[in-house]
Amino acid sequence: MKLAALSERFYSLVSPDIPNEWDVEEVMEPFIEESDKVCEVILGHIPVIWPVSHSLCYDFLRQAPEALTHLSLEQLPRWAGVILDIYENEGLHSAQRFMQDVVKNHISKLEGSGGLALTSVEKRLLPYIRGIAREELQVVSARETYTDTATIYVPEELRLFQDNDKNFLLYKLIFTYQWGYIACGSFLHTAPEGLPLFSDKEDCLWLREFLNSFAHPPLARDIYHLLESIRVKFFLHKELPGLMRAVSKLLFPLHSPVATEGTAGVFLSRIQQGLTGDETTLHSLLRLHLTPSECQRYLDGKATAQDSARLVPKLYSTLEETDHDYIPVPPLPFQGHLKLKAVETARKVRKEKMGEHFVDLMATYLLSLSPEKLENILKDEERDSGNTGLAESDISMIMDSEFAQTAAQEKAAPLLVTINNEALELPPELDTFTRKFLDEFGQLPARFITSAAGKAGEGMLQGDIGGQEEDARQITGTVIYDEWDYRRQGYRKNWCSLQCKELPPVHSPFIRNTLDKYHGLTLRLRHQFEMMRSQERFVKRQREGDDIDFDALVESLSDTRAGLPSSDRLFIRLKRDERDIAVLFLVDMSNSTAGWVNIALKESLVLMTEAMEVLGDRYAIYGFSGMRRSRCELFHVKHLTEPYGEQVKERISSISPSEYTRMGPPIRHATRLLQEVDAKVRLIITLTDGKPEDYDDYKGDYAIEDTRHALLEAKVAGIHPFCITIDHQAHEYMEHMYGPANYIFVDNVRKLPLRMPEIYRALTS
Amino acid sequence: MKTIEQRLDEHLITVEPYYLASGNEVEIALSAHKNKLPLLLKGPTGCGKTRFMQYLAWKLRRPLITVSCHDDLSTSDLVGRYLIRSGEAVWIDGPLTLAVRAGAICYLDEIVEARKDTTVVIHPLADDRRELPVEKLGELLTAPPEFMISVSYNPGYQSVLKDLKPSTRQRFVAISFDYPHPDQEAMIVCKEGGVEKELADSLVKLAGMTRSLKESGLAEGASTRLLIQAGKLIQDGIDIQTACRVAVIEPLSDDPELLAALQEMVSSIF
Ligand SMILES: Nc1ncnc2c1ncn2[C@@H]1O[C@H](COP(=O)(O)OP(=O)(O)OP(=O)(O)O)[C@@H](O)[C@H]1O
Ligand SMILES: [Mg+2]
Numbered sequence A: 001m002k003l004a005a006l007s008e009r010f011y012s013l014v015s016p017d018i019p020n021e022w023d024v025e026e027v028m029e030p031f032i033e034e035s036d037k038v039c040e041v042i043l044g045h046i047p048v049i050w051p052v053s054h055s056l057c058y059d060f061l062r063q064a065p066e067a068l069t070h071l072s073l074e075q076l077p078r079w080a081g082v083i084l085d086i087y088e089n090e091g092l093h094s095a096q097r098f099m100q101d102v103v104k105n106h107i108s109k110l111e112g113s114g115g116l117a118l119t120s121v122e123k124r125l126l127p128y129i130r131g132i133a134r135e136e137l138q139v140v141s142a143r144e145t146y147t148d149t150a151t152i153y154v155p156e157e158l159r160l161f162q163d164n165d166k167n168f169l170l171y172k173l174i175f176t177y178q179w180g181y182i183a184c185g186s187f188l189h190t191a192p193e194g195l196p197l198f199s200d201k202e203d204c205l206w207l208r209e210f211l212n213s214f215a216h217p218p219l220a221r222d223i224y225h226l227l228e229s230i231r232v233k234f235f236l237h238k239e240l241p242g243l244m245r246a247v248s249k250l251l252f253p254l255h256s257p258v259a260t261e262g263t264a265g266v267f268l269s270r271i272q273q274g275l276t277g278d279e280t281t282l283h284s285l286l287r288l289h290l291t292p293s294e295c296q297r298y299l300d301g302k303a304t305a306q307d308s309a310r311l312v313p314k315l316y317s318t319l320e321e322t323d324h325d326y327i328p329v330p331p332l333p334f335q336g337h338l339k340l341k342a343v344e345t346a347r348k349v350r351k352e353k354m355g356e357h358f359v360d361l362m363a364t365y366l367l368s369l370s371p372e373k374l375e376n377i378l379k380d381e382e383r384d385s386g387n388t389g390l391a392e393s394d395i396s397m398i399m400d401s402e403f404a405q406t407a408a409q410e411k412a413a414p415l416l417v418t419i420n421n422e423a424l425e426l427p428p429e430l431d432t433f434t435r436k437f438l439d440e441f442g443q444l445p446a447r448f449i450t451s452a453a454g455k456a457g458e459g460m461l462q463g464d465i466g467g468q469e470e471d472a473r474q475i476t477g478t479v480i481y482d483e484w485d486y487r488r489q490g491y492r493k494n495w496c497s498l499q500c501k502e503l504p505p506v507h508s509p510f511i512r513n514t515l516d517k518y519h520g521l522t523l524r525l526r527h528q529f530e531m532m533r534s535q536e537r538f539v540k541r542q543r544e545g546d547d548i549d550f551d552a553l554v555e556s557l558s559d560t561r562a563g564l565p566s567s568d569r570l571f572i573r574l575k576r577d578e579r580d581i582a583v584l585f586l587v588d589m590s591n592s593t594a595g596w597v598n599i600a601l602k603e604s605l606v607l608m609t610e611a612m613e614v615l616g617d618r619y620a621i622y623g624f625s626g627m628r629r630s631r632c633e634l635f636h637v638k639h640l641t642e643p644y645g646e647q648v649k650e651r652i653s654s655i656s657p658s659e660y661t662r663m664g665p666p667i668r669h670a671t672r673l674l675q676e677v678d679a680k681v682r683l684i685i686t687l688t689d690g691k692p693e694d695y696d697d698y699k700g701d702y703a704i705e706d707t708r709h710a711l712l713e714a715k716v717a718g719i720h721p722f723c724i725t726i727d728h729q730a731h732e733y734m735e736h737m738y739g740p741a742n743y744i745f746v747d748n749v750r751k752l753p754l755r756m757p758e759i760y761r762a763l764t765s
Numbered sequence B: 001m002k003t004i005e006q007r008l009d010e011h012l013i014t015v016e017p018y019y020l021a022s023g024n025e026v027e028i029a030l031s032a033h034k035n036k037l038p039l040l041l042k043g044p045t046g047c048g049k050t051r052f053m054q055y056l057a058w059k060l061r062r063p064l065i066t067v068s069c070h071d072d073l074s075t076s077d078l079v080g081r082y083l084i085r086s087g088e089a090v091w092i093d094g095p096l097t098l099a100v101r102a103g104a105i106c107y108l109d110e111i112v113e114a115r116k117d118t119t120v121v122i123h124p125l126a127d128d129r130r131e132l133p134v135e136k137l138g139e140l141l142t143a144p145p146e147f148m149i150s151v152s153y154n155p156g157y158q159s160v161l162k163d164l165k166p167s168t169r170q171r172f173v174a175i176s177f178d179y180p181h182p183d184q185e186a187m188i189v190c191k192e193g194g195v196e197k198e199l200a201d202s203l204v205k206l207a208g209m210t211r212s213l214k215e216s217g218l219a220e221g222a223s224t225r226l227l228i229q230a231g232k233l234i235q236d237g238i239d240i241q242t243a244c245r246v247a248v249i250e251p252l253s254d255d256p257e258l259l260a261a262l263q264e265m266v267s268s269i270f
Helices: A003-014 A021-033 A036-043 A054-067 A073-090 A092-100 A102-110 A118-133 A164-183 A206-212 A217-239 A241-248 A263-275 A279-289 A292-299 A305-319 A340-367 A371-384 A407-412 A428-441 A446-465 A510-517 A519-532 A550-561 A596-615 A646-653 A664-675 A700-716 A732-738 A749-764 B004-009 B025-034 B049-060 B075-079 B095-102 B116-126 B182-193 B197-210 B224-235 B240-252 B256-269
Strands: A138-141 A151-154 A395-399 A415-419 A422-425 A477-485 A490-502 A535-542 A571-577 A581-588 A618-626 A632-638 A681-688 A720-726 A743-746 B039-042 B064-068 B080-085 B088-093 B105-109 B131-134 B139-142 B148-153 B173-176
Touching: A003 A021, A003 A036, A021 A036, A021 A054, A036 A054, A036 A073, A054 A073, A054 A092, A073 A092, A073 A138, A073 A490, A118 A138, A118 A164, A118 B197, A118 B256, A151 A164, A164 A217, A164 A241, A164 B256, A206 A217, A206 A305, A206 A340, A217 A241, A217 A263, A217 A292, A217 A305, A241 B256, A263 A279, A263 A305, A279 A292, A279 A305, A292 A305, A340 A371, A340 A428, A340 A446, A371 A422, A371 A446, A415 A428, A415 A446, A477 A664, A477 A700, A490 A664, A510 A519, A510 A596, A510 A646, A519 A596, A519 A749, A535 A550, A581 A596, A581 A664, A596 A618, A596 A646, A596 A749, A618 A664, A632 A646, A632 A664, A664 A681, A664 A700, A681 A749, A700 A720, A700 A732, A720 A732, A720 A749, A732 A743, A743 A749, B004 B095, B025 B049, B025 B173, B039 B049, B049 B064, B049 B105, B049 B148, B064 B095, B075 B080, B075 B095, B075 B116, B088 B095, B095 B105, B095 B116, B095 B131, B095 B139, B116 B131, B116 B148, B182 B197, B182 B224, B197 B224, B197 B240, B197 B256, B224 B240, B240 B256
Parallel strands: A138 A151, A490 A632, A581 A618, A581 A681, A681 A720, A720 A743, B039 B148, B039 B173, B064 B105, B105 B148
Antiparallel strands: A395 A415, A415 A422, A477 A490, A535 A571, A618 A632, B080 B088, B131 B139
């Protein structure tokens, strides 16, 4: 292909973005030599990668031709999938590194049989480790094993053993061991007694600074890591003896060959071997450099992370060699690496998250105070300073408990926060949460209190305008949803933003005209739907019941008198045949519905609502449209609990063609709304005309697959999705997208108002 | 036919039930009884609510009449109804009426499962009127001071909608139950399941792990009751792994992946 043609192709694929011409030509240039087929396959990935990251997309294009010297065209999509995963989990840099070494990173993984993939054990081991850890740990595949305390990173695949049962056990051990470091408190963030403090910067991990303070940080790090690994070993022996018993039967071919050079290398690699062996070996090794009592603490499982930290300088000085550099001993698979920077970052993230939660709680609490008190807190803020925040000096957090004598008293004493000399005693929930925060992070940064005050201030203003809290359960505003990308077989995270809007009511004779037009039909529908209505009826002559059936009783008494056998069916029982159904109608408001379709849709809705009112099923109506993933729109016509009145009628009249049809987000939102509803049967009924499509890359297979996936999600949530689609003819994709028996297509739009109630009746009886 | 006294005797608890208090719940309940206040117990399944009521009834020396609520439970099931006995219509008191007449303790288990129109009959009983209208007899019973009504529910199960009405809820002294502290729970498992302390500790550890799997799709973890049952099987010679599987793991879920994960926990612990 010519460069101009290639560039043009590129622009069309990333439209409406218009990237810099030089960049495009630079990456497209090498493709001039490639065959059309190769170009097509590689460029075909642009729509997937470009929206995720432009740089990643350029890099991909730079590397792909080279990669194809090792990969077959069929393998390329998988390669791209891995790249995207790495990018999302570890960032651009890691993804670039991965791409550069196709052979090492990918081919070896694709080749050969055997090996156990993380994806095949994750479903089992993720709940396992969360149960063991009793917290929501994440698991992510990575090239190196480590944990940042929030996530455990493990290899994408294990092929250490021939036998995959053993590989499974190794995975289990890796997960558990990594959790072990967290549970044993290996990641010290404050200095143990007797060791130097470093910077007192808020978020620095003390351990990191400590280990970096040695002349050869890797040696210090490995010493500490090994000591901690010993601790974890004994901890696991006590905590999870079953696992450790099973593991001891594994003949670990895990060891890297024992280092032969350098005292440090030899000693550390032998200790490492001891980790997979029995206690006596470890003991004799430790005895080489530790005192008997120090040794014993480790073997008894009494040692702490502080002990390990204190031992580092001692071991370091005996092991350090001046004549040659320490060559790090590669860790055992389950030990993984000590990545303290990652721990530091994860801790920061956690702190911010908890901080946000604190701000929410605190703001809510402030808003619950008497207006005078709140005014006082916030007024000072304005007077004091031109800027918005409180001066830090205005805030202090006093633990009342400082005056407490005993630990018990300290627990019982409430926490006090003082803002602008206004002392506030924290309510229980906030108190508990604050203590948790203090436990973990030592102190509560004043900025959290400042932002809580700010937020409360905003809240107060809104309250003045008079936002009444009508239905707290209604999700309004903007909601973010993931979108299914079938090419990756994974979600694009937080991809679509759905705005919930009101349809402006319009006065129009539409409803009345419709009712007139279908007068006969409405009457018939009413009658039909009345028959379906839930019934309460008395059933007579029951063996047991709420009341005596006097007719039966009299009969039975007379029978007895007459010497006949008498019946024991003498009761009346109230029987309920309840219809416990909630339906949500989702109406396509895309541009293509302009004209007859729109009118038919609305007419159908009018007839449906009439029928629904007779029937008594709960129902909601929403319209949807929008343009691009950044602005999907959902229009409220009728909430589930809202009565059918003028307003609803006016909003039905106001349903009109708007923009595009991105079906995933509205379906996901409908699912979410219905999930909160308690009903025996929950239905989403979608009314559309044709394929889902949006202005951006939401078209074709992509759109069909995302819609299909959104419908599957609804099913998983116990909701029945059903689609009514208006089209001239049935298409193949329909059955695939909706699932057989989950849709119906109506070819003559004028018939829709007739068909729809019929369909509903068939569906729910 | 049994007399009222006979019917009540069956409900009197004469042997002290084993109950290990985890806080001041016993004092609170005794004080509620003294002050003629109704009791609401909330908490997950199998955490000792029923046992607590038995203990309380024993302590107060009152009969304990328990009704398990379900959505077919009608007002007559609680208050009473006519039955035909040898050709005659005879009125039979329901459990609630019986309890009121005898000054017993009436315990409505899983109250939210009952229909709302059923639960309203307890309203006048649960406030300071302490009255029970028996419409079919044309009687209005007033509860004697010893009478107590107590209800339980499990906030974990219910959807947002299937909640107690505030007008029902706000009549009660509410005591929140949770699984006991691990040490205490192990003691209970020792005692009730008849197993060694060490094994009890491990069972409790297992339960703790299953209780933190909400996000993974396990709404409620293993209860104390399940641990006791596992303990009993083990005592009887069933091997530990099997006992844990059938008595702790399998009852929790039907999801194969989750079951496999739970099984991994068992094989790690024991
Ligand atoms: N604090 C406790 N003291 C003694 N035994 C207890 C205690 N807690 C639980 N148990 C034991 O657990 C078993 C289950 O408790 P119980 O039947 O009281 O649960 P529950 O809370 O009523 O559950 P559900 O809500 O399912 O009815 C009891 O039989 C008892 O053996
Ligand atoms: Mg019970």
